[in-house]
Amino acid sequence: MSAVLQNLVNQPYKHGFVTEIESDIAPKGLNEDIIRLISTKKNEPAWLLDFRLKAYQQWLKMEEPKWPNVKYRQIDFQAISYYAAPKPKKKLNSMDEVDPELLRTFEKLGVPMHERAALAGVAVDVIFDSVSVATTYKQKLAEVGIIFCSISEAVHAYPELVKQYLGTVVPVGDNYYAALNSAVFTDGTFCFIPKGVKCPMDLSTYFRINTEESGQFERTLIVAEEGSSVSYLEGCTAPRFDTNQLHAAVVELIALDNADIKYSTVQNWYAGDEKGVGGIYNFVTKRGLAKGANSRISWTQVETGSAITWKYPSCILQGENSVGEFYSVAVTNNYQQADTGTKMIHIGKNTRSTIVSKGISAGHSNNSYRGLVRIAPTASGARNYSQCDSMLIGDQCGAHTFPYIQVRNQNAKVEHEASTSKIGEDQLFYFAQRGIGNEEAVSMIINGFCKDVFQQLPMEFAVEATKLLGFKLEGSVG
Amino acid sequence: MSMSLVNSNSYLESLLRGQPRLPPSPLAWFNQLRANAVDHAGRLKLPTTRDEEWRFTDLSPLVRQSFQPALAAPALQAADVERFSLAEAAIRLVFVDGKYMPQLSTPAERLGNRGLIVTNLSSAITANAEAIEPHLGQYARFEDNLFAALNTAFLHDGALVMVPRGAAIDTPVHVLLIATQPEVASHPRCLFIAEAGSEITILEDYVSLNDAIYVTNAVTEIAVGDNAQISHIRVQRDSTEAFHIGNCAVSLGHAGRYRSVSVALGARISRYDLNTVLDAEGAECAIDGLALINGRQLADTHSSIDHAKPNCTSRQLHKCIADGSAHAVFNGKIMVRPGAQNTDSAQSSRNLLLNAKARIDTKPQLEIFADDVKCAHGATVGQLDSEELFYLKSRGLSGAAARNLLTYAFGAEIIDRIPIASLKYRLERTVLEQTKKTEP
Numbered sequence: 054m055s056a057v058l059q060n061l062v063n064q065p066y067k068h069g070f071v072t073e074i075e076s077d078i079a080p081k082g083l084n085e086d087i088i089r090l091i092s093t094k095k096n097e098p099a100w101l102l103d104f105r106l107k108a109y110q111q112w113l114k115m116e117e118p119k120w121p122n123v124k125y126r127q128i129d130f131q132a133i134s135y136y137a138a139p140k141p142k143k144k145l146n147s148m149d150e151v152d153p154e155l156l157r158t159f160e161k162l163g164v165p166m167h168e169r170a171a172l173a174g175v176a177v178d179v180i181f182d183s184v185s186v187a188t189t190y191k192q193k194l195a196e197v198g199i200i201f202c203s204i205s206e207a208v209h210a211y212p213e214l215v216k217q218y219l220g221t222v223v224p225v226g227d228n229y230y231a232a233l234n235s236a237v238f239t240d241g242t243f244c245f246i247p248k249g250v251k252c253p254m255d256l257s258t259y260f261r262i263n264t265e266e267s268g269q270f271e272r273t274l275i276v277a278e279e280g281s282s283v284s285y286l287e288g289c290t291a292p293r294f295d296t297n298q299l300h301a302a303v304v305e306l307i308a309l310d311n312a313d314i315k316y317s318t319v320q321n322w323y324a325g326d327e328k329g330v331g332g333i334y335n336f337v338t339k340r341g342l343a344k345g346a347n348s349r350i351s352w353t354q355v356e357t358g359s360a361i362t363w364k365y366p367s368c369i370l371q372g373e374n375s376v377g378e379f380y381s382v383a384v385t386n387n388y389q390q391a392d393t394g395t396k397m398i399h400i401g402k403n404t405r406s407t408i409v410s411k412g413i414s415a416g417h418s419n420n421s422y423r424g425l426v427r428i429a430p431t432a433s434g435a436r437n438y439s440q441c442d443s444m445l446i447g448d449q450c451g452a453h454t455f456p457y458i459q460v461r462n463q464n465a466k467v468e469h470e471a472s473t474s475k476i477g478e479d480q481l482f483y484f485a486q487r488g489i490g491n492e493e494a495v496s497m498i499i500n501g502f503c504k505d506v507f508q509q510l511p512m513e514f515a516v517e518a519t520k521l522l523g524f525k526l527e528g529s530v531g
Numbered sequence: 532m533s534m535s536l537v538n539s540n541s542y543l544e545s546l547l548r549g550q551p552r553l554p555p556s557p558l559a560w561f562n563q564l565r566a567n568a569v570d571h572a573g574r575l576k577l578p579t580t581r582d583e584e585w586r587f588t589d590l591s592p593l594v595r596q597s598f599q600p601a602l603a604a605p606a607l608q609a610a611d612v613e614r615f616s617l618a619e620a621a622i623r624l625v626f627v628d629g630k631y632m633p634q635l636s637t638p639a640e641r642l643g644n645r646g647l648i649v650t651n652l653s654s655a656i657t658a659n660a661e662a663i664e665p666h667l668g669q670y671a672r673f674e675d676n677l678f679a680a681l682n683t684a685f686l687h688d689g690a691l692v693m694v695p696r697g698a699a700i701d702t703p704v705h706v707l708l709i710a711t712q713p714e715v716a717s718h719p720r721c722l723f724i725a726e727a728g729s730e731i732t733i734l735e736d737y738v739s740l741n742d743a744i745y746v747t748n749a750v751t752e753i754a755v756g757d758n759a760q761i762s763h764i765r766v767q768r769d770s771t772e773a774f775h776i777g778n779c780a781v782s783l784g785h786a787g788r789y790r791s792v793s794v795a796l797g798a799r800i801s802r803y804d805l806n807t808v809l810d811a812e813g814a815e816c817a818i819d820g821l822a823l824i825n826g827r828q829l830a831d832t833h834s835s836i837d838h839a840k841p842n843c844t845s846r847q848l849h850k851c852i853a854d855g856s857a858h859a860v861f862n863g864k865i866m867v868r869p870g871a872q873n874t875d876s877a878q879s880s881r882n883l884l885l886n887a888k889a890r891i892d893t894k895p896q897l898e899i900f901a902d903d904v905k906c907a908h909g910a911t912v913g914q915l916d917s918e919e920l921f922y923l924k925s926r927g928l929s930g931a932a933a934r935n936l937l938t939y940a941f942g943a944e945i946i947d948r949i950p951i952a953s954l955k956y957r958l959e960r961t962v963l964e965q966t967k968k969t970e971p
Contacts, residue, residue, distance in 0.1 A: 120583065428912075430887065430888075443897075443899065445899065445901070445902035445904075446902065447902055448869065448870065448872070448900075448901055448902050448903075449869070450900070450902070451898065451899060451900045452897070452898075452899045453896075453897060453898045453899065454895075454896060454897040454898075454908070455894065455896050456894060456895060456896070456910065457892070457894050458891070458892065458893045458894065458910055458912060459890075459891070459892045460882070460884060460890065460891045460892075460912040461889075461890045462884075462887065463884035463885060463886060463887050463889065463914045464914060465884075465912065465913070465914075466911075466912070466913045466914075467910070467911065467912040467913070468909070468910070468911045469895070469908075469909060469910040469911070470907070470908075470909045471895070471897060471906075471907065471908050471909070472906065472907040473897065473899055473904060473905070473906040473907070474905075475902045475903055475904075
């Protein structure tokens with residue numbers, strides 16, 4: 054039985070291939086000149102260059118964080134190329150004009166763009182390496198006044214909006230990787246939902262790292278004005294390489310009065326081979342500011358990839374009665390390491406937060422939940438409920454829980470629960486009795502374990518996530 | 532004995548100053564242990580809030596004071612300590628400012644308990660060196676613990692309890708540590724050894740005669756042999772101006788049982804580190820704690836339960852009640868080592884905030900490296916339940932009485948687990964008194 058499990062766990066990475074497109078690559082290394090080069094290449098206004106340089110100055114003064122429960126070789130930030138763009142052949146007017154090589158890549162990934170757009174009704178803003186190549190459904194969204202475009206486009210088309218919000222949730226000097234991102238980000242997504250608009254479809258961006266040794270630094274900014282709502286999907290897959298790649302993204306969400314932002318991620322970057330060679334270093338800062346009264350920010354993530362994941366999607370609950378949610382499934386296998394969790398900072402009165410985290414570790418991997426629930430003295434009537442469950446598959450892996458609970462208000466109520474379990478022989482036996490084979494049984498048990506999180510995902514993503522866990526773990530228990 | 536201080540921290544220097552006056556022991560290993568500790572104490576830095584383990588406990592008020600080692604202890608009369616004595620505990624060791632007081636103590640040999648040794652360390656160490664050497668300084672590691680290093684650097688006396696093989700002692704042992712002088716740093720040391728199949732109950736009791744500012748830096752080492760049991764009660768009732776740093780390290784043998792109840796009521800800043808290693812199969816520990824603090828007190832409890840071997844069980848319930856602008860900290864780490872299958876561990880941290888200015892920081896922490904385990908932890912922070920208050924009021928209790936009763940009941944759950952009736956009664960009175968002070 055464990056051989057079956059082994060097979061399932063060790064499924065080769067299906068998305069490992071390199072697309073050969075001529076890339077316009079900046080020389081390796083990071084200094085002010087490179088930042089100026091990025092800024093010039095992207096034809097940016099002076100304020101954005103100042104923003105980058107300020108971040109760079111802060112970054113120079115900072116040290117790489119040492120507290121996460123992960124181990125890796127020191128990253129040489131001077132050995133990374135900070136800008137890579139596919140060379141523009143000509144202006145694109147329709148999908149047919151998109152580089153066929155590129156389209157084939159998406160096909161291999163199983164995302165035929167026009168089909169996907171037509172069938173699923175999803176507007177896909179494709180980021181290929183750093184420059185956005187094609188954007189669909191833009192008109193349809195524009196009709197209701199929603200802005201959904203690449204952030205470099207937004208800098209030119211809506212400079213006031215970008216300037217007003219960029220860096221307000223994650224300041225340039227917030228942490229080491231956020232500062233690095235603020236200095237060198239090349240592209241990303243900007244999304245603006247005006248007052249009272251309910252976004253008619255799920256917005257989605259497909260991220261892709263392509264050029265070897267080019268770190269990717271996306272920047273996502275989503276603003277939901279009073280009474281609006283949006284659901285945003287982020288999905289990742291990366292091709293197979295043996296040198297480690299750095300991915301340091303920043304995501305900022307801002308929800309004003311009565312606004313509602315739902316952010317879902319399925320992350321399946323290349324995790325390295327079974328010996329732990331290669332794989333993506335995923336050091337991401339994600340934070341939402343529930344600024345207005347009755348606003349709501351909800352993070353859902355399914356983390357299955359990356360050699361190292363270091364990510365804490367957080368909510369700052371500033372508005373009265375605002376709500377923060379975090380639903381996470383993190384799966385690690387082989388030599389993967391994940392240190393992930395959330396922060397719920399309660400500032401406003403009667404703010405509420407829910408944390409549901411499910412960690413599954415297999416192989417030689419280490420999976421940590423690290424969470425912070427802070428109740429400020431002003432947050433009277435605040436309420437938090439946290440639940441983090443771990444499942445261990447095999448005796449070589451580790452599961453860790455580090456929940457920080459800091460309460461400075463006597464009217465708050467905070468609850469935290471954690472448990473650890475494994476798939477029991479008796480459970481498998483029960484399934485076998487009912488004529489269900491081990492493989493299927495394990496898949497069902499794991500899906501049951503993750504159910505609370507999966508049901509938060511939008512439909513298509515839930516299907517994808519279930520499949521992904523199937524690849525990674527189905528049968529890995531014995 | 533010479534010592535070199537690499538650390539320029541004048542505070543540490545002043546703390547170490549008294550050390551060279553200690554007479555060398557005839558035992559070479561003992562002198563070596565002390566010399567190693569001096570060496571480490573000189574090298575280690577005072578922890579700050581930038582150290583993860585001390586993140587919520589700021590020791591700067593401690594550094595602002597200067598402390599001297601106690602040169603002489605006042606000669607207390609039996610009447611002075613009478614109020615601390617317990618009816619059940621006929622065996623008693625009394626230390627005043629860290630100095631052993633034979634005239635106030637009732638060591639075990641006087642009671643004629645064959646084989647049981649309860650006495651001060653320095654009087655028994657030469658005769659029992661062989662039994663003591665494998666334990667003393669072996670559990671409370673000081674390589675990266677400044678306070679344990681300081682304590683060991685000053686090591687020359689302390690409380691010693693050795694229970695012989697198979698002996699079940701039904702009389703509790705009372706180790707009473709009294710602080711009397713201001714600006715004194717004392718370094719009490721306890722060593723409790725229960726040999727295979729033995730059983731004992733020990734009370735470690737820290738009290739003060741006044742409101743002086745002093746620092747107590749205690750280290751306790753406990754070795755529970757195969758199938759032996761130690762019930763360890765630790766009560767800290769220091770002056771509310773004092774500093775109390777306690778380190779306790781426990782090692783358990785095959786099917787050994789360790790039950791601990793620690794109660795922190797006093798001290799301006801108190802810190803208690805309890806490290807339990809379940810070092811053989813079938814070992815069990817039950818670790819309970821209560822911190823009841825008020826005013827500007829800070830009580831920090833760090834516990835670590837290390838499941839080093841398979842088939843061990845641990846249970847922990849820690850409660851904090853913070854009133855005034857007090858600050859309670861709890862950090863409970865449970866470690867399950869690779870191969871420690873069939874571990875069964877449950878931990879619960881429950882906290883009650885009674886004042887808007889009070890503050891709680893809790894972190895129950897699990898680190899698991901084995902797959903066939905049952906581990907659960909939970910933490911709650913809250914206030915008194917309004918429905919429970921309403922119920923009591925509907926039965927005719929005043930608001931204050933209802934609050935008092937509920938707070939008392941919250942704390943009593945821990946105190947109930949103390950196996951010494953008169954102490955339990957006394958502590959329940961204390962909790963009741965303290966909760967009465969609570970303002971609505």
